[in-house]
Amino acid sequence: MTESHLSGSGLALGGRLTVDLGAMARNWKALEKVSSGALTAAVVKADAYGTGLVPASRTFFEAGARFFFTATADEGIALRRALPEAHIFILNGLYPGAAQLYVEERLMPVLSSIPMIEEWLLLCIDRNEAFPAALHFDTGMNRLGLRLNEASIVKRQLDDLGFQPQMIMSHFACADQPQHEKNRAQLALFQAVMQQFPGIPASMANSAGLMTGRENHFQMVRPGIALYGGRAVNGRRNPMYPAVTLEAPILQIKDVRTGESVGYGATQTMPRDSRLAVLGLGYADGLFRSLSSSNARAGGKVAIRGRVVPIVGRVSMDLSVIDITDLGPDVPVPGEMVEVFGRTISVDDQADAAGTIGYELLTAMKGRYARRYIGGPAEGI
Numbered sequence: 001m002t003e004s005h006l007s008g009s010g011l012a013l014g015g016r017l018t019v020d021l022g023a024m025a026r027n028w029k030a031l032e033k034v035s036s037g038a039l040t041a042a043v044v045k046a047d048a049y050g051t052g053l054v055p056a057s058r059t060f061f062e063a064g065a066r067f068f069f070t071a072t073a074d075e076g077i078a079l080r081r082a083l084p085e086a087h088i089f090i091l092n093g094l095y096p097g098a099a100q101l102y103v104e105e106r107l108m109p110v111l112s113s114i115p116m117i118e119e120w121l122l123l124c125i126d127r128n129e130a131f132p133a134a135l136h137f138d139t140g141m142n143r144l145g146l147r148l149n150e151a152s153i154v155k156r157q158l159d160d161l162g163f164q165p166q167m168i169m170s171h172f173a174c175a176d177q178p179q180h181e182k183n184r185a186q187l188a189l190f191q192a193v194m195q196q197f198p199g200i201p202a203s204m205a206n207s208a209g210l211m212t213g214r215e216n217h218f219q220m221v222r223p224g225i226a227l228y229g230g231r232a233v234n235g236r237r238n239p240m241y242p243a244v245t246l247e248a249p250i251l252q253i254k255d256v257r258t259g260e261s262v263g264y265g266a267t268q269t270m271p272r273d274s275r276l277a278v279l280g281l282g283y284a285d286g287l288f289r290s291l292s293s294s295n296a297r298a299g300g301k302v303a304i305r306g307r308v309v310p311i312v313g314r315v316s317m318d319l320s321v322i323d324i325t326d327l328g329p330d331v332p333v334p335g336e337m338v339e340v341f342g343r344t345i346s347v348d349d350q351a352d353a354a355g356t357i358g359y360e361l362l363t364a365m366k367g368r369y370a371r372r373y374i375g376g377p378a379e380g381i
């Protein structure tokens with residue numbers, strides 16, 4: 001992508017985020033195809049993994065998704081405004097005092113404690129209506145979820161009131177490592193809970209669980225990261241279409257001499273006469289400071305004109321510097337865009353260089369970006 005940044009988005013000259021909604025629709029359809037008849041939901045928490053809650057959710061809805069998961073009620077309300085017909089689960093459960101709001105907005109809490117269940121049931125009794133909600137059982141993650149020994153108590157309590165949960169669910173701790181023994185242990189524990197709730201739809205699989213075994217699918221699968229093109233399963237080729245590209249504009253080109261240092265702390269000195277490009281993107285934009293480079297340690301890389309070149313020196317708040325010496329006479333011009341991640345460098349490879357995971361890189365994209373959506377319904381997916 002060598003077009004001038006200025007022509008695309010006025011005079012912002014910050015980073016540019018391109019979200020390929022067509023790729024996201026294809027990813028949803030591909031996952032739905034391998035879901036062995038289970039309903040394929042879409043997890044759109046954290047602004048749809050940084051891609052934009054509303055455009056992402058509309059895309060999945062158009063592709064066929066009807067069930068959506070957000071983390072918070074606020075996210076659920078924003079989604080309700082965009083998709084009046086969606087079924088929306090709130091993963092973080094029911095906040096104290098918020099039951100009425102959930103009912104008004106037709107949000108389904110994923111109830112993960114006895115106080116949450118009691119608050120929900122109180123409202124149902126008060127309104128004389130069984131408002132739908134899911135139950136979350138903790139099968140070993142020790143994050144949200146009812147403890148397994150609470151299952152029978154809860155079941156009795158619900159039966160007494162004639163209340164049937166919409167769904168029961170649990171969550172894998174190690175699905176990204178298919179050989180991990182904890183997967184089988186959690187699955188067995190969840191199946192024991194399912195036996196206590198006969199006939200109630202069940203859901204266990206995130207992206208990795210979905211992609212690694214039919215036995216994880218049950219009645220609904222809950223992919224997140226794979227929809228956005230990220231790597232769900234470690235140690236395997238990622239089959240998903242990349243959907244997100246982050247680019248930074250070149251602000252200045254400069255030539256430095258052997259032995260000159262670059263950036264804060266002068267942590268990197270150039271071992272040869274070098275040509276540098278200063279990029280208008282820094283850690284305040286989600287370009288992690290851990291991608292910095294020093295004499296002791298290589299940092300992240302970016303791609304320009306199809307070539308991969310290194311970040312040099314420390315990434316600072318609004319700026320970073322790359323070494324373009326190896327481009328030779330092929331000198332880029334200020335305004336030209338450089339890929340931080342996208343087609344040439346995957347979000348997961350960049351995350352590896354930053355010592356983190358693609359999920360964190362995607363959800364950290366809160367920078368001063370021009371956002372661009374391509375491949376969406378307007379372009380005829």
Ligand SMILES: *Cc1c(COP(=O)(O)O)cnc(C)c1O
Pocket residue numbers: 043045091170171205206207208222223224225226232
């Ligand atoms: C985030 C989340 C998912 C989606 O996980 P991915 O790894 O992104 O597919 C599914 N279920 C629960 C409970 C989650 O918190």
